Amino acid sequence: MSVLRHMGKSMEATEIRMLETRTYTGGCHCGRVRYEVTTDLATVMDCNCTHCSKRGLLLTFVTPDKFTALAGDDGLQDYQFNKKMIHHLLCPTCGIESFARGTAPDGRRMVAINVRCLEDVDVKSLLPVPFNGRDM
Secondary structure, three states: OOEEEEOOEEEEHHHHHHOOOEEEEEEOOOOOOEEEEEEOOOOOEEEOOHHHHHHOOOEEEEOHHHEEEEEOOOOOEEEOOOOOOEEEEEOOOOOOOOEEEEEOOOOOEEEEEEHHHEOOOOHHHOOOEEEOHHHO
16 A cells, blocks of 8 residues: 655555545434534644543534534533633533534634544544643
8 A cells, every 4th residue: 555645644545535525424422413524634633631631532623614513412511621712512411522612712713523423434544633732
């Protein structure tokens, strides 16, 4: 299999497919929360803040126009901490955070997608970028 380079790291051809912009379906463990998101998964962040590291989140970020809630958007539990810039939205049934809503440092609205909650994504084929959220 051929090896390519992306963001300074080696990539195999299977990883290239993950970089194509496409619409993914995602949701929580019990299925109450369902959504579609259009993204390329070119940048997946592995944040070391206490919340992300304890929950094992791998994140990609999209603007709200790239995200469509299909089910369960009402009644989500909202958890905020630190600067309260992100609304960590948890399924009230299974407790999974499949996405969050918030504000980027530049003030733009964004949706943080838990890549582990997307269907048909092999997270082992991705190249997560470390992010030092612990010191923010």
